[in-house]
Amino acid sequence: MSEVPAARLVIVTDSPARSPKAEQTRQAIIDAAMGLFRIRGYDKATMRAIADEAGVSIGNAYYYFSSKEHLIQAYYDGINAEHAAAAAPALENATTFADRLTGVLLAWVDVAEPYHEFAGKFFKNAAEPSSPLSPFSTESETTRLAAIDLHRRVVEGSDIKLAKALRAELPELLWLVQMGVVLFWVHDSSEGQQRTRALVQQAVPIIDRALRLTRLPGVRGLVDDVIGLIRAIKP
Amino acid sequence: MSEVPAARLVIVTDSPARSPKAEQTRQAIIDAAMGLFRIRGYDKATMRAIADEAGVSIGNAYYYFSSKEHLIQAYYDGINAEHAAAAAPALENATTFADRLTGVLLAWVDVAEPYHEFAGKFFKNAAEPSSPLSPFSTESETTRLAAIDLHRRVVEGSDIKLAKALRAELPELLWLVQMGVVLFWVHDSSEGQQRTRALVQQAVPIIDRALRLTRLPGVRGLVDDVIGLIRAIKP
DNA sequence: GTCTATAGTGGGATAGAC
């Protein structure tokens, strides 16, 4: 259940341009950090210990990651890349909207599971608006757009029929749903995060039904207003 | 616009039992902290500076507040008390559901405004499950229940007609809406948080309409499922 | 460009005397 994924996280940030050797060092630091985060927790995994474990000097660790938080950012990027990979089967095989969305959301829970224990520390920093780690920040725009794109594929490959305007906003709305799942997941201390999985499995059919109801005559006007509001508040 | 409220915040936590002298010291620390937070920002308002400003030693400051974050919690409690007071006129005078909800939500924005700049610091606690400051934690249950109670009064004093089960869950749902508003507000850098105010004013009528639609035949079954889900995931 | 070693700063938090 709580195994580290066999494959290494392959990180895709754009910090210092890579030589093979540099890449190796960089990866060693990330591996050491992730290992220590899991064993000791975020606070007790000191930069000294991480550098030590990776077999480099503190100075060198800071050469690659300008703060302890940036180390987390690397981890965050890794989860996103893994998520895209883990979601691929669902996006290839499932045809109904509900199955596709469930597949993508559960894939995230699977991918994130090994890091659940210290994830709180990470999301804590992410929740602060001034932090570059915030999912709403410009710094994490690339990551965010990639995640939204995943949900664009959920919608586009599905059978669902919706008003054009709603369909256009839906990927972003589903990304917000995913953020909600993450918030729930962070607080979920059940074995293997079973409660989060149950939430996804029960919530998705409801979302699916709600979306189909938007074509109902009495509801359509309301949906237009919601769309209008969304567009008004987007920066 | 950004004035500190003239009246001192009277804090209602339950940390060390009060002697008059203790109360005085405690309040001096809070006053110093709030002043420095606003002038220098959270990070630069060091515990040393706060203790200094309050005329006590660092050790003494930690005697009253076991961490810098707990200093913020005291603050948070103060905002909630102020919010209840500021919401009272709306709860006494407004009769429609929409007006009552708008009044309560805008009262929060008014009360919180002077501290918008460093508010992000305490908001990030929401995301960290292990923190006693999390709005979902058992430690902040009293505060949370008081806030939910405010929304219970929004519902009870209003003209809205809803299915019994939905009506029972509504105060908690409205509290979640308020958390959403807080999330938006924290990221809102517009002058006087005008965008948040606009959001509230546009979103409330939509919520109002959506709630009234729940009595529609095609929608009723969906609402029952949502209620079922909510009850299933509540711990 | 990659890396080491080391010395130093500042601030959150604590121990223990009074």
Added chain:
DNA sequence: GTCTATCCCACTATAGAC
């Protein structure tokens, strides 16, 4: 309840090796 002294750690600075 209050203080002083101290610890620990993130982070910086620097000087230089390969």
